[in-house]
Amino acid sequence: MRPLSIVTPLLLASVIFAQEESKHPYDAARAAMKSRVAEQRKQFAGNPDVRFFGDVMADRKGRRVEIQACATGARLTDPIEFFVTPFNSGKDYEAICATEAVPSDVHKALEFIGLVPGRPVNFNTNHHWPRGPRVVMTFGVGDADIRAEDMLVDPQTSKPLARTGLVFAGSYTRTDPSGVKRYAADEADSRTIASNYNDPAAVLDIPVRAPQSAIYGSRRPNPEHAPKLGELIRISLAPAPLADAVVDVDVMVTATPAGYRLEERGKPPTEVRNLVHLLDTLAGRLDGKSNLFTRVTIDTEVKIDQLRKLYAVLMSVEQDRGVKLEPPAEGELFHRSFFPEEEWRSRENRLGEPWEFFLQRTGEQLSGRLERQVDRGEAGEQKRVVERYEVKSPAELVRLVNDNQSQWSKTVFVYPPADMSYGELRAWTTPVLATYPRVFVFPVMSPTTRPATQPATTP
Structure with a gap:
């Protein structure tokens, strides 16, 4: 027992030392x-x-x-x-x-x-x-x-x-x-x-x-x-x-087929003819001490191409002590929805299995075709197939994308005709946003807006 009586104090000392350390x-x-x-x-x-x-x-x-x-x-x-x-x-x-x-x-x-x-x-x-x-x-x-x-x-x-x-x-x-x-x-x-x-x-x-x-x-x-x-x-x-100090100012830009209107609380609205005039007007209000929190409203008759150009101008001056774009009203498309990555046109350059919706005009009627490239089969034996659905109404579009949801399909790509108005586009996209908040609208490309894709079979 003698050795133990010697070791124990040493052991206690080492424990105390370790605790201190x-x-x-x-x-x-x-x-x-x-x-x-x-x-x-x-x-x-x-x-x-x-x-x-x-x-x-x-x-x-x-x-x-x-x-x-x-x-x-x-x-x-x-x-x-x-x-x-x-x-x-x-x-x-x-x-x-x-x-x-x-x-x-x-x-x-x-x-x-x-x-x-x-x-x-x-x-x-x-x-x-x-x-x-x-x-x-x-x-x-x-x-x-x-x-x-x-x-x-x-x-x-x-x-x-x-x-x-x-x-x-x-x-x-x-x-x-x-x-x-x-x-x-x-x-x-x-x-x-x-x-x-x-x-x-x-x-x-x-x-x-x-x-x-x-x-x-x-x-x-x-x-x-x-x-x-x-x-x-x-x-x-x-x-x-x-x-x-920086002052936060709320402004509203309204786009119409005839031009643009800039509104700020407490000041009379300013009518501007074109985007150059709009940019000059905004620049006059950017004194280095203001954030222009900017909400955009769109007349239903505005063409999508005009809308895309408006957002491109506003995004070019988006910065601290400058324009800061606010989110759209409920049911409206986010401004970045109009600027998808061009590489996404290729089905081989995407993540997931996004829906693609091709709108077309026949006379006065709009209709569309819904497509989705998916992988089918067991591991090691999968093949890519394209699902296709003819769509005659916004209600039918919502039903199809909701009835065929998957964990890989969280986004909808829209390819509209060149003459489409924002009001016409909204009629199709607003119902979809409730379950698919990520909607992207591709600019028209000649001769077709179809994406580049590898050959795939139709189920």
Whole structure:
């Protein structure tokens, strides 16, 4: 038993040492952050202009929100998706810093200093631009105050992000099974406070169009501003100064066979003759301090070719502090529906098994042919066949695509005749959108609009 009595203290000592070694570098920082918040609470006790939302301090008079955070120690080669994220998000490895702050508390704090949340992106409803008041985020690292954008660089250029500020879009909310509304940023996968891509659950988004899939890997830590793991950071949020503020303006562009009409609330409508005149009129309203959130309405007699040219012009000036196209009204086609990839004409260059609908005019009557190339047979013995259906009415089209749904057929490609009006097109596409929201309209090609395809048999 003597040897055991000697080994046991050594074993206990090694366990204690291992426990000390296993402490996370965040631990000391989290304790220091708690201490900072406690000091602030004591300092501002009784001040009606200062309120705490959890660990988030909001100064109504100074119009400033402060969050205590610490650096994640991200490597210079790490892709960064978040400026700041909660510790419990599990995403700190993709963030500059992490915090105890709860996203919904940050939201409340921003409202307390007078900011009104806008609207997050929602790709399902074609809201591709976040909307809301512009906010400047500053990182206090040691004695330096660093703009959030300067903390990151584009590895292709080695330059920091543009100082655009962030948008207080406010996270979306969801209703749980019990009927209680939940703040998505507190519970969704990313659980983020501020992202550098368009995240519908983020409290603060960036004001440019930046889908996660398009920019992943293009944001890295700036080697000139790389705080060490666990280093304390004071995050300050404040409304953008007047010189950098951006005003969101709602405008409506109406297309008619005779031209276009531009309307803005509180101003008389402007009639424009052509697209050059429309672009000049829009340019006159783009002062560098306005976002023109633009909704387009289309007269039913407008030809599809005219509509496509209109959208091409508007998309050419779509940017931050410029035109930002809004989603269409219910039952209308999204503007990008008129710009499918040309390579999709080839059935060999597509994913899935999209429906193809060929419209044709006979006299005054419109009818169509519905086709879908599918794989038939067992594995190793599959062959491609083309299903074909003659369609005489919109109701028949809806019935056919709904009765023959498959997990591979989520999209409808439409090939209209050159003289088709938007009203005629809508009569066919609006009923389909309820179950097939991805509809693409191909421009007419001579001599035929049929897609290039490999030979296939008809079942």
